[in-house]
Amino acid sequence: xxxxxxxxxxDERLSVILDALxxxxxxxxxxxxxxxANPAALQRMGxxxxxxxxxxxxxxxxxxxxxxxxHGHEVAMEDLPSVKLLRGEQPEPLLLRAVHRxxxxxQWSLLKATAVRDGAGTIEAAVTIxxxxxxxxxxxxxxxxxxxxxxVLASSMDYQQTLRNVAGLVVPQxxxxxxxxxxxxxxxxxxVAIAHADADKLRTAARLRAYxxxxxxxxxxxGLVQRTGEAQLYTEIPDELLAAAAVDEEHLxxxxxxGMRSALxxxxxxxxxxxxALTMVSSDSGRRFDRRDLDFAEQIAARAALAVESTxxxxxxxxxxxxxxxxxxxxxxxxxxxxxxxxLYRPAGEExxxxxxxxxxxxxxxxxxxxxxxxxxxxxxxxxVTSLVRYTARAASEYDARPAQVLARVDxxxxxxxxxxxxxxxxxxxxxxxxxxxxxxxxxxxxxIGEQGVxxxxxxxTLLGALARTRWPETKLExxxxxxxVAFTDGVTDTVGTGGERWGxxxxxxxxxxxxxxxxxxxxERLVAELEGFEVGAQADDTAVVIMRHAGAPRxxxxxxxxxxxxxxxxx
Amino acid sequence: MRASxxxxxxKGEDVPSAPFEINVVRDRESATVTLAGELDIATVxxxxxxxxATLTDELQVLTVDLSxxxxxxxxxxxxxxxxxxxxxxxxxxxxxxxxxxxVLTVFQVSGVEENLPFIxxxxxx
Numbered sequence: 197x198x199x200x201x202x203x204x205x206x207d208e209r210l211s212v213i214l215d216a217l218x219x220x221x222x223x224x225x226x227x228x229x230x231x232x233a234n235p236a237a238l239q240r241m242g243x244x245x246x247x248x249x250x251x252x253x254x255x256x257x258x259x260x261x262x263x264x265x266x267h268g269h270e271v272a273m274e275d276l277p278s279v280k281l282l283r284g285e286q287p288e289p290l291l292l293r294a295v296h297r298x299x300x301x302x303q304w305s306l307l308k309a310t311a312v313r314d315g316a317g318t319i320e321a322a323v324t325i326x327x328x329x330x331x332x333x334x335x336x337x338x339x340x341x342x343x344x345x346x347x348v349l350a351s352s353m354d355y356q357q358t359l360r361n362v363a364g365l366v367v368p369q370x371x372x373x374x375x376x377x378x379x380x381x382x383x384x385x386x387x388v389a390i391a392h393a394d395a396d397k398l399r400t401a402a403r404l405r406a407y408x409x410x411x412x413x414x415x416x417x418x419g420l421v422q423r424t425g426e427a428q429l430y431t432e433i434p435d436e437l438l439a440a441a442a443v444d445e446e447h448l449x450x451x452x453x454x455g456m457r458s459a460l461x462x463x464x465x466x467x468x469x470x471x472x473a474l475t476m477v478s479s480d481s482g483r484r485f486d487r488r489d490l491d492f493a494e495q496i497a498a499r500a501a502l503a504v505e506s507t508x509x510x511x512x513x514x515x516x517x518x519x520x521x522x523x524x525x526x527x528x529x530x531x532x533x534x535x536x537x538x539x540l541y542r543p544a545g546e547e548x549x550x551x552x553x554x555x556x557x558x559x560x561x562x563x564x565x566x567x568x569x570x571x572x573x574x575x576x577x578x579x580x581v582t583s584l585v586r587y588t589a590r591a592a593s594e595y596d597a598r599p600a601q602v603l604a605r606v607d608x609x610x611x612x613x614x615x616x617x618x619x620x621x622x623x624x625x626x627x628x629x630x631x632x633x634x635x636x637x638x639x640x641x642x643x644x645i646g647e648q649g650v651x652x653x654x655x656x657x658t659l660l661g662a663l664a665r666t667r668w669p670e671t672k673l674e675x676x677x678x679x680x681x682v683a684f685t686d687g688v689t690d691t692v693g694t695g696g697e698r699w700g701x702x703x704x705x706x707x708x709x710x711x712x713x714x715x716x717x718x719x720x721e722r723l724v725a726e727l728e729g730f731e732v733g734a735q736a737d738d739t740a741v742v743i744m745r746h747a748g749a750p751r752x753x754x755x756x757x758x759x760x761x762x763x764x765x766x767x768x
Numbered sequence: 769m770r771a772s773x774x775x776x777x778x779k780g781e782d783v784p785s786a787p788f789e790i791n792v793v794r795d796r797e798s799a800t801v802t803l804a805g806e807l808d809i810a811t812v813x814x815x816x817x818x819x820x821a822t823l824t825d826e827l828q829v830l831t832v833d834l835s836x837x838x839x840x841x842x843x844x845x846x847x848x849x850x851x852x853x854x855x856x857x858x859x860x861x862x863x864x865x866x867x868x869x870x871v872l873t874v875f876q877v878s879g880v881e882e883n884l885p886f887i888x889x890x891x892x893x
Contacts, residue, residue: 570842572843572845616849616850616853618842618845618849620842620878637879638842638845638877638878638880656876656877657879658878659842659845659849659879662849662853663849663880663883664883665879665883666879686842690839696806736808736810737809737841
């Protein structure tokens with residue numbers, strides 16, 4: 197190279213300017229040799245002087261780096277903007293990723309080339325300005341990556357699947373090998389996910405994991421992370437470290453085969469504890485993890501831990517809801533002397549929701565009390581109120597078992613609560629001989645099915661829990677054998693069908709019109725079939741029904757009517 | 769304010785129903801919320817939200833017009849009982865304009881009607 201460019205490079209004033217630039221600048225001659233690099237460029241290329249640069253084969257300069265474009269395609273010297281320019285092309289700026297083959301250092305650069313022409317317009321040299329975009333590029337990639345992690349984490353309520361998806365995402369972009377382990381309560385580990393960029397290596401990695409002890413060593417790797425909750429960075433993994441970690445020759449062979457260059461282990465932490473760890477290993481890509489990679493991995497782990505915690509909470513919540521719900525209902529309908537009883541409960545909406553409908557049966561002085569009700573509100577708060585109502589009613593009946601008095605006691609207990617707690621309830625006392633006493637508080641009146649057909653019975657009373665003026669009139673009934681009382685919550689008659697129409701009392705009565713003489717269980721089946729045939733979509737409210745058919749008073753050996761429940765009957 | 773999209777239930781399915789409408793008219797010291805449609809567990813939250821927005825410090829009288837309601841369930845009853853208690857605590861006046869006979873029956877049989885400030889006509893003061 198002769199002429200203007202050469203003179204310019206030797207110009208002291210220009211050198212001062214170029215030396216001071218933070219951007220790396222190189223000048224390439226038409227024979228592809230680099231003839232100049234400012235100090236920033238020399239440093240990036242790992243060359244000590246311009247003299248050394250000029251003497252070097254330009255390919256060997258690139259040869260110490262693994263170079264790819266942003267899509268991971270290999271970049272050869274011919275693809276560099278300066279080389280293209282010298283061949284007469286008009287190159288676009290190139291975003292170049294370079295990983296040093298020895299040190300594992302990763303650089304992202306934006307290369308822009310400009311031609312220097314002589315007086316005749318012939319290209320004399322190509323000047324490349326190399327902007328270091330490593331931090332910017334990493335930040336962009338990390339943001340994109342974390343956004344994808346967020347999508348993956350939100351995609352499944354199965355936390356194991358979620359973690360496998362995350363591991364799959366980490367490979368190969370962030371690491372060559374990624375594993376997720378959860379720590380068990382007893383200090384062991386549960387391997388959940390392992391992903392490797394190379395399927396063969398995945399098998400090796402899987403075999404390798406078989407060597408890892410079930411009980412973690414609290415002073416290294418996973419065990420250390422579990423014990424301290426602190427992330428561990430192994431920037432370099434020298435062979436001595438592998439040899440020290442290997443339990444036998446085969447283990448060491450596998451460790452070497454995986455070719456671990458660098459590794460990091462970050463905790464999956466929730467507010468309470470470290471639930472597991474995310475391990476990333478760099479091997480074939482030659483990358484060496486640094487502090488920034490560790491920070492990034494911790495961000496991924498934080499998101500993963502949150503996702504695991506929420507899926508766990510979700511399943512726990514469902515479990516709590518089921519447990520609560522079952523605690524609000526009797527385990528089984530008791531055997532009630534002289535009565536054939538069946539009940540129905542259908543919760544509305546989501547699985548994890550606790551409904552507000554309930555029913556209960558308990559024995560008092562040889563009679564039975566039945567209560568069915570609907571606590572307004574949903575969820576755990578409603579469940580707490582339901583418990584209060586049930587146990588208050590049971591306790592109250594020990595002192596005064598008249599249904600109106602039971603309702604009054606429940607009303608008083610609800611009013612003592614700090615926030616408004618409302619409940620509709622129906623309380624019925626039945627005797628083995630078919631006698632019944634009924635009181636209703638803000639609840640639908642029950643229907644009686646007899647030879648004359650279906651009719652509402654009882655008298656309305658005040659909704660429980662908040663109202664100042666109250667009254668709970670009692671109604672005395674005498675059921676003949678074969679006659680049935682059906683008590684229900686408003687979810688039954690409010691069931692929504694086509695066009696938003698409600699099931700209503702008319703359809704209920706029609707469904708029960710032919711029920712006289714049928715067993716309680718068959719009446720229940722009939723109601724379920726009718727409701728299921730009518731309803732459209734998921735219902736917003738629970739439904740509960742209690743069906744009590746007077747079966748005729750049980751008689752003992754002497755033919756006397758026994759005023760006792762099943763407990764006494766079994767003992768007697 | 770108008771709200772008549774299909775109701776969503778827990779499973780996300782649409783339950784077909786008559787449209788439910790909430791209209792709010794207010795000046796500095798009073799507000800009238802007019803409800804039309806079916807007031808149940810699915811529509812109550814929307815009414816609560818609309819009413820909440822009217823409960824400013826300046827409010828003296830809140831009138832809720834129930835004459836357009838075609839249905840009310842126990843969660844609807846609860847809504848008005850809670851409102852009545854808040855009115856007492858916060859020192860403003862609640863007035864409920866009577867619904868038609870069928871819906872009024874629900875308030876009557878539950879004993880709610882005799883405990884809440886129902887009025888016949890909005891012009892009554």
